Amino acid sequence: DAGVIQSPRHEVTEMGQEVTLRCKPISGHDYLFWYRQTMMRGLELLIYFNNNVPIDDSGMPEDRFSAKMPNASFSTLKIQPSEPRDSAVYFCASSPLPSGGSLEQFFGPGTRLTVL
């Protein structure tokens, strides 16, 4: 398996533009997570899905952020309109059902977003 795939790897955009980040989880995984990483706040969970259904979106900073998972192999995180404070590395992670006591999350390579 290729692991969790994210695109694009780098995104530079101007304030006010729409940004769409994409994620393909590991096949067979039931859970998908979106995280934001910054120096000041570390790894923050934005939202997670179970079997394509959003379970907890309490980490989504505001209405400018939205996430979808139309099927088991694809998810998007959209920011509209983008602001400079959204600049961060966004990670997607997936996880299978708990097994053997482990709840390991498998992270993608991340998307480095810069909003000018």
Added chain:
Amino acid sequence: GENVEQHPSTLSVQEGDSAVIKCTYSDSASNYFPWYKQELGKRPQLIIDIRSNVGEKKDQRIAVTLNKTAKHFSLHITETQPEDSAVYFCAARPRGAGGYQKVTFGIGTKLQVIP
């Protein structure tokens, strides 16, 4: 919700020495505590985890200890090597009534192993 505090934020050790990173959590219902390692420019990867019914777990040079009463857990790396240099994140997951619950991460500790 769960709050995880981690310290120190940075740690420098000489190669061969031990390194200890400490975390505390707030939710007494948390029952799963993973540690992730993130090398520069790379993705976080799980290195070890422990459940609340276990007090200590070892995997070669890495060990994690858990004190449920005090609500703190620690990562111990012995005989450190330059390749151990990375940012380490602790995390805690509260026990859920059913289904999965979100994991809360600490702020991270940047470990530098000096050759």
